[in-house]
Amino acid sequence: MKEILVDCDGVLADFTAYTLKCIGAKLAIEDITRYEVRTFLSPEEDAKALALWKDADWWESMPPIEGAQAGMSRLEGECCIPIILTAPWVSCKGWEWARRAWLKKHFGITHNEVLIGSRKFQVEAAMLIEDSHDKLHAWASRWAHRGGVPILFDAPYNRAHEDAVTHSVINGFARMNGWGDIDRFLEDGT
Numbered sequence: 001m002k003e004i005l006v007d008c009d010g011v012l013a014d015f016t017a018y019t020l021k022c023i024g025a026k027l028a029i030e031d032i033t034r035y036e037v038r039t040f041l042s043p044e045e046d047a048k049a050l051a052l053w054k055d056a057d058w059w060e061s062m063p064p065i066e067g068a069q070a071g072m073s074r075l076e077g078e079c080c081i082p083i084i085l086t087a088p089w090v091s092c093k094g095w096e097w098a099r100r101a102w103l104k105k106h107f108g109i110t111h112n113e114v115l116i117g118s119r120k121f122q123v124e125a126a127m128l129i130e131d132s133h134d135k136l137h138a139w140a141s142r143w144a145h146r147g148g149v150p151i152l153f154d155a156p157y158n159r160a161h162e163d164a165v166t167h168s169v170i171n172g173f174a175r176m177n178g179w180g181d182i183d184r185f186l187e188d189g190t
Helices: 016-023 045-054 057-059 067-076 095-107 133-146 155-163 178-189
Strands: 002-006 082-085 115-117 129-130 149-153 172-178
Touching: 002 067, 016 045, 045 057, 045 095, 045 172, 067 082, 067 095, 067 129, 067 178, 095 129, 133 172, 172 178
Parallel strands: 002 082, 002 129, 082 115, 129 149, 149 172
Antiparallel strands: none
16 A cells, blocks of 8 residues: 655645635635745735634634545545645644644544644655645655655646646646546556
8 A cells, every 4th residue: 555645735725715715815816826825915915814824713614625535535445545744834823733623524534644744855655745846846856766756736826837848747747637637646556
C-alpha cells in the first residue's frame, strides 16, 4: 500500500473561495492569480480575513472542495494510504483541534492520518498532492529522484507556473485538474 500525502487548504478545504465569501470580497477565485490571497485584498478586506483566520470556528466551518470526498474515497479504494500533510495556522489558538475535527467530519480521517508541519519537504511518500508550487518544488527536489510523484492541484493562483505547451505539466509536475482527475494518476501506476 502506497502512502499518498495530501495537502488540506486548497486541495481538500476550499480556503481561498471561502475566505473571499466570508469577507464579502468583490473578487472571485479566478481573480487570485498568485498564491498569497492577501496581496489582492483591500486593507479592509485584509483586516477581515486576518480576523477570520484567528477564529477556530471559521476553520471548522470551511466547506470541502468539490469532489474531494469522493476523490479521497477513491484513493482509499485503490489500496492507498492517504495522509493529510497540513501546515499549522499559528495565529489561531484552536486551529489544530478545529482542523482535526473538520477532517474527521468531512473525511472520517483520524488523528493518526494527519501530520501537521510546515516542512513538508521532509516527508517521504509515493505522491504529494499540493496546491503550492513552491512547497511542491521543495518536496520534489528531495523525493522525485526516489520515485515520489509531485502533483500540483489546479487553482487559478498556481497557473502562472503553467507550461503553455502541455497545460498538464508544470515545471515537471503533473497538474491535477480537480478531484475528478484522480483516476488518471491511479491508472498511471501511482
